[in-house]
Amino acid sequence: QKEVEQNSGPLSVPEGAIASLNCTYSDRGSQSFFWYRQYSGKSPELIMFIYSNGDKEDGRFTAQLNKASQYVSLLIRDSQPSDSATYLCAVKLWGTYKYIFGTGTRLKVLA
């Protein structure tokens, strides 16, 4: 079992719709969770982070965390073609040094 799993996609949604990106992780010691957006040929850009169970909203983005189910998701409301990118989920264990990344989900927003 991979430490961080994401569906590779592509996930295609029409412009204006809600895009839902999912991530599961295997280590129950994971304490913090990060979503990065990566455009083709570019480096990852931090979108959001979440530490506590529940929802965290930032503009059009909502991160959801369920530690019991070892599941974290990212919702993108009113999706735009400019949101088309690969979205990487990363987890970090408490007091450790490394972030473990999933392979990313490719999102395509259709105009």
Place this chain on the structure above:
Amino acid sequence: ETGVTQSPTHLIKTRGQQVTLRCSSQSGHNTVSWYQQALGQGPQFIFQYYREEENGRGNFPPRFSGLQFPNYSSELNVNALELDDSALYLCASSLDYGNTYNEQFFGPGTRLTVL
């Protein structure tokens, strides 16, 4: 506030050669991590430096080595290059590695091609 910078942006080497990649951390950050990202994959952790000491290492052979300097900038050195070393090398900086609540920010990356 200055972001994370990396040099060079692109590099072409031949198998068996050695390469040095450089990274300047974001202003105020004392921790630098290096990642290798192959095409279609997520970033893979190589190692991390905290206050000039290697703080942790992923599953990479010893021919991957690094340094961190007093100003917290860092170098990644790869000896005896192999074809599979072709990848995007990413540097990320953060403040205080063990603190769960500190995010890390990536530089633009160095694209290494090994022929």
